[in-house]
Amino acid sequence: MKSFNYKKQNDYKWAMTIDLDRCNGCGACVVACQAENNIATVGEKQAELGRKMHWLRIERYIEGTYPDVKVRFLPMMCQHCDYAPCESVCPVWATYQNPEGLNVQVYNRCIGTRFCGNNCPYSVRYFNWYDSNFEGPESNQLNPDVSLREKGIMEKCTMCMQRIRRGKDTAKDEGRDVEDGEIQPACAQTCPTNAITFGNINDHESKVHELVHSGRMIRLFEDKGTHPSVMYLKGGVADVI
Amino acid sequence: MSSISPIGKGALAFLTIAALGALSGFGVNYFGPIYLTTHKPVQPIAYSHKLHAGDNKIPCQYCHTFARRSEMAGVPSTQKCMNCHEFLGANKPEAQKLNDYYDNDKPIEWKRVFDLPDHVWFNHKRHIRKGVKCQKCHGPIETMEVVYRSNDFKMGFCLSCHQENGAPTDCWTCHT
Numbered sequence: 001m002k003s004f005n006y007k008k009q010n011d012y013k014w015a016m017t018i019d020l021d022r023c024n025g026c027g028a029c030v031v032a033c034q035a036e037n038n039i040a041t042v043g044e045k046q047a048e049l050g051r052k053m054h055w056l057r058i059e060r061y062i063e064g065t066y067p068d069v070k071v072r073f074l075p076m077m078c079q080h081c082d083y084a085p086c087e088s089v090c091p092v093w094a095t096y097q098n099p100e101g102l103n104v105q106v107y108n109r110c111i112g113t114r115f116c117g118n119n120c121p122y123s124v125r126y127f128n129w130y131d132s133n134f135e136g137p138e139s140n141q142l143n144p145d146v147s148l149r150e151k152g153i154m155e156k157c158t159m160c161m162q163r164i165r166r167g168k169d170t171a172k173d174e175g176r177d178v179e180d181g182e183i184q185p186a187c188a189q190t191c192p193t194n195a196i197t198f199g200n201i202n203d204h205e206s207k208v209h210e211l212v213h214s215g216r217m218i219r220l221f222e223d224k225g226t227h228p229s230v231m232y233l234k235g236g237v238a239d240v241i
Numbered sequence: 242m243s244s245i246s247p248i249g250k251g252a253l254a255f256l257t258i259a260a261l262g263a264l265s266g267f268g269v270n271y272f273g274p275i276y277l278t279t280h281k282p283v284q285p286i287a288y289s290h291k292l293h294a295g296d297n298k299i300p301c302q303y304c305h306t307f308a309r310r311s312e313m314a315g316v317p318s319t320q321k322c323m324n325c326h327e328f329l330g331a332n333k334p335e336a337q338k339l340n341d342y343y344d345n346d347k348p349i350e351w352k353r354v355f356d357l358p359d360h361v362w363f364n365h366k367r368h369i370r371k372g373v374k375c376q377k378c379h380g381p382i383e384t385m386e387v388v389y390r391s392n393d394f395k396m397g398f399c400l401s402c403h404q405e406n407g408a409p410t411d412c413w414t415c416h417t
Contacts, residue, residue, distance in 0.1 A: 098411045099411060104411070104413050106412045107360060108360045109412075147417060148359065162362075165414075169366070169367065
């Protein structure tokens, strides 16, 4: 399979690894993502209808019966596929692949057909059924770098684009490239066991490059040929997922 | 019998709905007075950019110091005005208004002239350090007695300049 040559267009190709042996399912990343990206809460009723909006969610797999029970966790967010099924079905090009290997969702271009959410094999795109209602003290904790989404549009994980932009901004002021570990998405920053690593995979000395080539790397639904930028590390000992 | 044809009635109804739509929700965001080129609010103090930046040739960034340091250009503090106006023209009526604000420890409530919609992220620092002149976007500020919105700041306005200068045109450069 041919691969995008991001080196030609841009020096950065963002990627993320999630170590499934380190993840203990605490959910700190979910909360961090919610706070960082101004994600709306929908309430019990709407959540029952499947309208909850967590850009990052912890999937839980339970094996065996009591008392021999094993629980496995898998943090699931937008996989930022190189060959993204969501992109080809958008009628207004609101979602596309950007030169840094991220799957972009342009909120102000989206018209809310929800084709992309339907076509995503990972079910990580979320539709705004209502306007976000941050009232009272809630509005004081909103992140000013992230826009509030309106009713009727799709949203999803952006790999904390506002942080990438800020990191690149600082690097440009100092006349250098972004260093490894300088940019951290909210989930990676919060993870207590350091299971999540983010970095530039084009930089062959980066931590993420080392982890991807450690032989433990798996991609989800690899048979679909989506070629995700989010990669999971499974242990040699434990049979993870 | 009415003189308006059925088609005319339909058009009239459409226009009414469009006008109502423009007044509420979407309209306030995109067609409100702050996004029109005629936007020229009355400020609490009749400050003249023509006098300060034009005639007296004070550099823009003497007052708007944050423009080269952060996303926001920033409005100068009352203390900054008082650097000069403690002595210069202190008996003029507008300077006395300023003095009142300063003595009562109150910020001056300037009306915003240049604003972008919330889904646009703009960084002053990046543009200033690249060497883009303030007037390129804000118009001939040094000739304005009362500042008005001289450009429409639609996406085409940003994009044409970005394409000319080889600046990034990826959507996520400005929209997240």
